[in-house]
Amino acid sequence: MKKRILAAFLVLAMAFALSACGGKSAGGDGEDTYNLKFSFEGGESMRTVSVWFGWEDKITEATDGKVTFTNYFDSTLLDANAEMTQLKSGIADIGDVHKLASDGFTIFEKWKGITMGTPVDGQVEMTQTLIDEFPELQDELADFKVMANAMDGGTYQLLTTEKKVSSVEDMKGMVIWCEADFNDYIKALGATPVNTPWSEVYSSLQKNMYDGLLIAAETLQSNNFAEVCNYITMVNLNYLAGPGHLMCLDTWNSLPESIQAVFDDAEIRGYIEKEQAESGHKSEASSIEWAEKNHGTEVIELSDAQQQKFIDILNQSKKSIAKEWDDQGLPGTKLLDRIIELSAEYEKK
Known part of the structure; x- marks a missing residue:
C-alpha cells in the first residue's frame, strides 16, 4: 500500500x-x-x-x-x-x-x-x-x-447599440460593459457597469443585455462589434500601457x-x-472607416463642453480610486499626483 x-x-x-x-x-x-x-x-x-x-x-x-x-x-x-x-x-x-x-x-x-x-x-x-x-x-x-x-x-471610445450618446446626461440608466478598471467611472457617469468575460460580450450586446461598452474603436472590426453597435461616441480617452x-x-x-x-x-x-x-x-481610424462603410455605424463627435464633462467626471473618479487606496494604506494620492506630474512633462515635449 x-x-x-x-x-x-x-x-x-x-x-x-x-x-x-x-x-x-x-x-x-x-x-x-x-x-x-x-x-x-x-x-x-x-x-x-x-x-x-x-x-x-x-x-x-x-x-x-x-x-x-x-x-x-x-x-x-x-x-x-x-x-x-x-x-x-x-x-x-x-x-x-x-x-x-x-x-x-x-x-x-x-x-x-x-x-x-x-x-x-x-x-x-x-x-x-x-x-x-x-x-x-x-x-x-x-x-x-x-x-x-x-x-x-490605447484610446477608448464608447460603442452603443441603440441609444445615441452625445452628452454625459445620455449615459444615465444605461448598462455598459467595461473592464473592472472603469467601474468607478461608469458609475459616476450615471450608468451601470458590468464585467462579464470578454468572450461573452458580443452575444450579450446582440441580446440587448447591455446598451454598449467602453473599449478601443478597433473592436468594431476585429470583434465585429459594428454588427451590434450602431453608434460610436468619440470620448477619446487614453490610458497607460x-x-x-x-x-x-x-x-x-x-x-x-x-x-x-x-x-x-x-x-x-x-x-x-x-x-x-x-x-x-493606427488601427482605430481604419476600423471606424470600415464600420461606417460596411455597417453604417454613426460616429458622434462630442462638443468641447461635453468632452470636458466626460474628462471632469473621469478625474473625479480617479480621485475616488486614489482615496480608496489611501484608506488601505497604499499611496493612492501620491501615485495619482505623480501620474499628473509625468503627464504634464510629456505634454510639454
Whole structure:
C-alpha cells in the first residue's frame, strides 16, 4: 500500500513539474527544449493577440528553436474569473491578464482607471517610471515575471447599440460593459457597469443585455462589434500601457539563464511594447472607416463642453480610486499626483 501511495505521489509531482514548465523535453542535440502554454483572453483574430505572435517568433528564433509556444484563446485555458491564481499555480506558463482580475491585484486591477487621460507618447515610459518609483507596484508583481509593459495602452471610445450618446446626461440608466478598471467611472457617469468575460460580450450586446461598452474603436472590426453597435461616441480617452502579460514564476525559474536573457532582451521587449502601442492607434481610424462603410455605424463627435464633462467626471473618479487606496494604506494620492506630474512633462515635449 505504501508503495502505491508513493508511486501515485511521484506521478502527481511529475505532472505538476511538466505543467509548471510548459512541457520541458530533451531536443535532438541533447539540449532541453521548452514548449510554453500562452493563455489569451481574446480571440486569435484580435490585433492585441496577433501582435504577440511576432514576439513569439522572435523568442523562438533567438533561442534557436529551444522555446516554442502553444496558444490558447478566449480564456479556454485560464478561467477569466481566477486568472492570477491559476497562472501562479502553473496551469499556464504565460497569461494575458490585461484585465488584471481582483484575485491577484489591488492597484493594477484599476490600472487603466487611474491612468486614463494620459498622453499617448508616454504610454510605455511612464508605466516603467511608476513601477520603478513605487515599491507597492513592484510588490503586486512579485509572484510573476513581467514579459513587457505591453498591455495595449490605447484610446477608448464608447460603442452603443441603440441609444445615441452625445452628452454625459445620455449615459444615465444605461448598462455598459467595461473592464473592472472603469467601474468607478461608469458609475459616476450615471450608468451601470458590468464585467462579464470578454468572450461573452458580443452575444450579450446582440441580446440587448447591455446598451454598449467602453473599449478601443478597433473592436468594431476585429470583434465585429459594428454588427451590434450602431453608434460610436468619440470620448477619446487614453490610458497607460501595463504589465499585462505575465509568466508563472515557477516556469521562469526553471528556464536556464541563457533563455531568460532572451526574454529580457531590450530589443525583443521593446518590439512588443512599441508594436502594441503603435498598431493600436493606427488601427482605430481604419476600423471606424470600415464600420461606417460596411455597417453604417454613426460616429458622434462630442462638443468641447461635453468632452470636458466626460474628462471632469473621469478625474473625479480617479480621485475616488486614489482615496480608496489611501484608506488601505497604499499611496493612492501620491501615485495619482505623480501620474499628473509625468503627464504634464510629456505634454510639454
